[in-house]
Amino acid sequence: MLLRDRLRSHRLRAGVGGLTIGREIIVMEETGSTNDIVYQMACGDWPEGLVVFAEHQTAARGQRGNVWEAAAHKGLWFSILLRPEIDIAESARLTGWAANIIAATIQNEYALNAIVKPPNDVYVGKYKLAGVLVEMRARPGAPHVAILGIGINVNQIPSDFSEKLRERATSLAILRRGRLDRQAFAVALLRNLDRTYPDFVF
Numbered sequence: 001m002l003l004r005d006r007l008r009s010h011r012l013r014a015g016v017g018g019l020t021i022g023r024e025i026i027v028m029e030e031t032g033s034t035n036d037i038v039y040q041m042a043c044g045d046w047p048e049g050l051v052v053f054a055e056h057q058t059a060a061r062g063q064r065g066n067v068w069e070a071a072a073h074k075g076l077w078f079s080i081l082l083r084p085e086i087d088i089a090e091s092a093r094l095t096g097w098a099a100n101i102i103a104a105t106i107q108n109e110y111a112l113n114a115i116v117k118p119p120n121d122v123y124v125g126k127y128k129l130a131g132v133l134v135e136m137r138a139r140p141g142a143p144h145v146a147i148l149g150i151g152i153n154v155n156q157i158p159s160d161f162s163e164k165l166r167e168r169a170t171s172l173a174i175l176r177r178g179r180l181d182r183q184a185f186a187v188a189l190l191r192n193l194d195r196t197y198p199d200f201v202f
Contacts, residue, residue: 021051079148079149101189106130120134135147
């Protein structure tokens with residue numbers, strides 16, 4: 001892996017530019033699950049909009065407890081701390097919003113026909129490219145905590161996927177036939193999420 005391919009928290013924060021989502025950004029080299037890390041931090045004084053990236057996740061998960069293969073330094077694996085004033089039963093709305101913004105950002109940045117396959121996956125053609133996992137926790141007398149977990153395959157090559165997944169998973173690099181700038185894409189996505197979040201909340 002080239003050193004320039006590493007995600008850098010200060011560069012991500014500078015690119016986002018002081019928005020709500022991305023006001024605090026942490027990049028970890030390795031963790032089990034960024035959703036678990038953000039939930040632990042939510043119990044402290046960390047602000048809404050905190051984003052935690054992991055260069056490698058050893059226990060990444062998807063909907064219904066499915067395992068998400070997360071090749072180190074190849075994709076974007078991150079979680080966002082949100083406190084939307086919605087009922088826990090409405091968490092599917094949060095999932096749908098995030099998945100649609102991911103698909104739109106892929107379309108805008110790379111001219112790929114990305115679509116959302118409900119409830120939480122982003123596909124190009126028959127291949128899965130990204131997924132969303134929202135976990136909400138109730139807090140008496142305060143807005144619920146929502147952990148928005150996102151996984152996007154960016155620079156994987158076919159051999160990075162298990163043989164079983166090669167038939168149904170892909171990456172932006174495979175589709176675009178070349179390595180992409182993960183940091184630039186992360187900034188574009190965070191900015192789009194931040195821009196549309198107030199409309200979702202209100």
